Amino acid sequence: MKKVKGILTGILLTVVSLISLVPFWFMFSMSTYKSEMIFQGVPIVPSDYFLENLRTIFASNFVQSYGNSLFVSAVSMVVTVLICAMVGYGMNVYNFKFKKALSIFIMMTMMVPSQIGIIGYMIEMRNIGINQTLWPMIFTWFANGFGAYWMISFIQSSLPIELVESARIDGASEVKIFRSVVLPCIKPGLLTLCLLVFLWSWNNYMIPLVFVNKQENYTIPIFIKSLASAYRTDYGAQLAGLTLATIPLLILFIIGSKNFIKGLTAGAVKG
Amino acid sequence: MKKKLVSVLLVAAMTVSMLAGCGAKSDSEKGSSASADGDVTITYWGWDSNYYEPMFAAYEKEHPNVHFEPTAVEWGDMLTKAQQALASGSDLPVMFGMDNTLIENWKAMDICEDLTKYDFDDSKYLDSLAEKCKTDDGKIIGVQESINPAGIAYKRDLAKEYFGTDDPAELQAMFASYDDYAAKGSEVYDKSNGEVHLFHSGQAVAEWLYFASDVANMDGDTLTYTDKMTDVLSKLVTLRDANAVDTYQSGTPEANATYADDKHIFYPCPNWALTYYIQGNDPDGSGNWGLLRAPVDYNHGGAALGISSSATDEQKQAAYDFAVWATAGDGATIARDDVGYITPYLDLMNDPHWVSMSEDMIAWFGGQDIGEVYYQEIAPNMAGVPSTAWDNTIVNVRNDLSQQLMDDTAMTLDAAIKLGDDQIKQLVTDDSVTVK
Numbered sequence: 001m002k003k004v005k006g007i008l009t010g011i012l013l014t015v016v017s018l019i020s021l022v023p024f025w026f027m028f029s030m031s032t033y034k035s036e037m038i039f040q041g042v043p044i045v046p047s048d049y050f051l052e053n054l055r056t057i058f059a060s061n062f063v064q065s066y067g068n069s070l071f072v073s074a075v076s077m078v079v080t081v082l083i084c085a086m087v088g089y090g091m092n093v094y095n096f097k098f099k100k101a102l103s104i105f106i107m108m109t110m111m112v113p114s115q116i117g118i119i120g121y122m123i124e125m126r127n128i129g130i131n132q133t134l135w136p137m138i139f140t141w142f143a144n145g146f147g148a149y150w151m152i153s154f155i156q157s158s159l160p161i162e163l164v165e166s167a168r169i170d171g172a173s174e175v176k177i178f179r180s181v182v183l184p185c186i187k188p189g190l191l192t193l194c195l196l197v198f199l200w201s202w203n204n205y206m207i208p209l210v211f212v213n214k215q216e217n218y219t220i221p222i223f224i225k226s227l228a229s230a231y232r233t234d235y236g237a238q239l240a241g242l243t244l245a246t247i248p249l250l251i252l253f254i255i256g257s258k259n260f261i262k263g264l265t266a267g268a269v270k271g
Numbered sequence: 272m273k274k275k276l277v278s279v280l281l282v283a284a285m286t287v288s289m290l291a292g293c294g295a296k297s298d299s300e301k302g303s304s305a306s307a308d309g310d311v312t313i314t315y316w317g318w319d320s321n322y323y324e325p326m327f328a329a330y331e332k333e334h335p336n337v338h339f340e341p342t343a344v345e346w347g348d349m350l351t352k353a354q355q356a357l358a359s360g361s362d363l364p365v366m367f368g369m370d371n372t373l374i375e376n377w378k379a380m381d382i383c384e385d386l387t388k389y390d391f392d393d394s395k396y397l398d399s400l401a402e403k404c405k406t407d408d409g410k411i412i413g414v415q416e417s418i419n420p421a422g423i424a425y426k427r428d429l430a431k432e433y434f435g436t437d438d439p440a441e442l443q444a445m446f447a448s449y450d451d452y453a454a455k456g457s458e459v460y461d462k463s464n465g466e467v468h469l470f471h472s473g474q475a476v477a478e479w480l481y482f483a484s485d486v487a488n489m490d491g492d493t494l495t496y497t498d499k500m501t502d503v504l505s506k507l508v509t510l511r512d513a514n515a516v517d518t519y520q521s522g523t524p525e526a527n528a529t530y531a532d533d534k535h536i537f538y539p540c541p542n543w544a545l546t547y548y549i550q551g552n553d554p555d556g557s558g559n560w561g562l563l564r565a566p567v568d569y570n571h572g573g574a575a576l577g578i579s580s581s582a583t584d585e586q587k588q589a590a591y592d593f594a595v596w597a598t599a600g601d602g603a604t605i606a607r608d609d610v611g612y613i614t615p616y617l618d619l620m621n622d623p624h625w626v627s628m629s630e631d632m633i634a635w636f637g638g639q640d641i642g643e644v645y646y647q648e649i650a651p652n653m654a655g656v657p658s659t660a661w662d663n664t665i666v667n668v669r670n671d672l673s674q675q676l677m678d679d680t681a682m683t684l685d686a687a688i689k690l691g692d693d694q695i696k697q698l699v700t701d702d703s704v705t706v707k
Binding site: 122215 | 314316340341342343344345348351352355356358359360361362364524525528531532554555
């Protein structure tokens with residue numbers, strides 16, 4: 001009975017996995033075809049036109065867009081996660097006035113759609129004088145309500161406060177405690193947030209749409225949208241671009257998958 | 272301590288280098304678009320790289336002091352991007368493309384340079400198109416790029432197989448009315464055992480019927496939704512019920528791939544679709560295409576070039592010079608030969624020798640002189656209704672309803688109209704406008 005249950009579970013999971021993975025496979029497989037061939041059958045088996053499609057993509061400013069997206073997402077990820085971890089640490093370890101009000105304020109920022117503030121943000125960036133650069137696409141993540149809330153919750157459930165107190169007794173500075181005691185303890189939470197921020201930033205369309213006014217500042221989502229007008233009916237090239245665009249996310253997920261799952265389930269069972 | 276110092280220095284160095292790499296332009300750089308030696312940079316937002324790339328390249332060659340910096344913006348994002356730039360006081364481009372469906376919305380933004388300041392004489396342009404660029408107080412906010420006469424393109428091999436001829440004149444007689452399309456659509460469907468349809472997409476057919484409709488979208492302050500949509504969708508339902516239309520969603524890769532298949536015969540075809548859709552999607556189809564006049568001759572879409580009033584005088588003058596060159600000067604010939612666009616500038620447009628199509632395009636259409644069909648037969652009779660600020664809203668509802676009608680073949684015209692009525696009443700937020 002147990003064996004049958006196991007087999008059924010296996011079949012179910014295989015079906016679900018196939019449903020999830022088939023579109024990705026088709027995306028890759030279609031990117032190896034000449035455009036006119038893509039819809040002449042079901043392109044399950046890859047063809048031999050991938051390099052040609054890549055050549056088309058690289059002839060445009062794909063590399064620069066890719067570099068921009070990597071730069072924007074990497075800097076956004078590192079700084080945002082650091083800020084959020086500090087917020088989480090501060091809110092859990094220190095007692096100060098209006099702590100509760102601040103906590104509510106952080107929660108509230110999650111309830112306001114970011115589109116509402118976009119014009120104000122544009123005015124702010126223009127007044128600082130960086131609206132024609134990549135920085136507006138980076139700064140937008142720094143004050144991240146969800147990230148702060150995530151780290152507050154994660155630190156609360158996974159950092160024994162006694163560790164911090166012991167370190168203090170041993171004479172460690174706050175920076176040292178944060179760096180050497182807190183960060184290693186919350187690694188799964190940090191990696192999960194890294195992945196999420198990278199993903200949000202990589203896929204972000206609205207902010208680049210309103211700020212990018214020259215090809216040199218294109219990020220991948222804007223570039224992919226413009227592919228339709230750049231290559232019009234060259235679907236093979238468009239799909240090759242899309243395939244390349246998913247690679248950093250896949251790599252990041254493969255590297256962090258173990259910690260990502262740990263991070264998501266942390267605190268689920270409190271022992 | 273030493274380690275700490277090194278870390279601080281590293282962080283500082285990284286920060287400085289990153290800021291340098293992504294730094295904002297200084298004020299002097301910002302204003303350097305028109306320098307002392309007469310160099311002018313024209314920034315541009317538009318979606319139709321098919322048009323602007325060859326035009327800009329040719330103009331730069333003729334005018335080495337003028338440089339274009341185009342930014343490809345999706346058609347659907349153009350207005351949002353401009354509205355947000357305007358609201359936040361950010362830089363607008365010197366020049367931009369304005370689709371005729373949204374032209375009233377561009378007027379409402381009040382960001383365009385009034386071209387009457389440059390003595391622009393719009394009486395030299397096709398009246399029905401020039402009118403679209405005129406505001407109520409007499410300003411002219413743009414120059415129309417092209418006339419867009421539209422017909423019905425067909426695949427010759429399929430026409431021969433199902434109608435016994437690929438001759439345009441014989442087919443024209445066979446397809447003189449919408450009812451003819453329905454009757455023949457039914458025959459073809461039956462003959463092919465349900466494999467072949469006349470048209471590939473209900474949305475594409477509805478788009479054709481929308482532009483060919485003579486029902487205006489507005490009557491004073493009343494949005495005449497029911498009249499307009501009934502006029503359009505009733506014909507679509509007739510064609511759908513005759514199995515003349517397939518269910519592809521217009522503009523999707525799958526739908527575009529049908530241009531090269533042997534299952535769809537007709538495609539509504541404005542002149543800009545020759546390169547954009549037909550040659551692009553059926554690269555091996557040269558010689559296999561023909562063109563008919565639709566039951567009602569019509570103008571499909573089109574766009575105007577607008578100039579931002581916030582640009583510098585040098586930029587505005589250069590952009591204006593380009594717009595005139597592109598429509599009334601040498602650029603009009605380049606637009607005709609490279610893109611297949613015909614200027615609405617009357618002196619050129621009415622010259623039968625000038626409007627002839629390229630040899631390549633004529634060969635593509637099996638030797639048929641489609642320039643004559645478009646510009647001498649269709650263009651003088653084109654239907655058109657005035658633009659309104661709600662055109663895009665109606666177009667969105669039309670797209671949604673036409674796809675729903677195709678997906679659910681049991682859906683009646685009345686049910687579709689009712690559904691759209693609910694949608695449009697939510698979308699029209701202006702209290703002064705009544706939806707009827």
